Amino acid sequence: MARKTGSHSDITGPRVRAAAQTLFARHGFAAVSMRQIAKDVGVQAGALYLYTKDKQSLLFDLMKGHLEELLEAWQLHHPNSIGPMEDLEAFVRFHIGFHADRQEAVFIAYMELRNLDDDNFSVVEGLRKQYENVLGGILKNGQDTGIFAVPDTKLATLAVIAMLTGVNTWYRDGGRLDRETVQSIYWDMVRNSVAA
Structure with a gap:
């Protein structure tokens, strides 16, 4: 469909997405x-x-865009593996920091999956799995090298992501704990839960 003369799609399009979100x-x-x-x-x-x-x-554009931004931001934040422990710490701190700045997008990404049609669900689920595979690969690498003791890396991956994403339900900037403190506390909990 052609745009109307004088249309400001570069302004209105993002405003439509922001309002919908x-x-x-x-x-x-x-x-x-x-x-x-x-x-x-x-x-x-x-x-x-x-x-x-x-x-x-x-809805699909919002969810897909959020996950693509997440995957791209992780690659920029941590382009190369350093070692299982360092990679896991980077992942924990990144996940909390990235999601704390995007609370509406995170809520939609996790709560509105049921409202996607089958084709859109498959795309979004594929992107989610790519991100889960990042953490799964870190945990498997640590397991293989004896640094981590994880009985089931898939289950551990899902548990860690759920725990980290849960920060979004209560954390607000300016609260009792600053973001860096929260990241450090969660890093200690994750490390203790997987360390050999």
């Missing part, structure tokens, strides 16, 4: 209408379809 995180995907998103952006409901095919596409 906030509304989905606050009210849940099923409870939010395209009309609500349009009202938040300040455009007519019909204008939204210049920027997205439908509400499902908006």
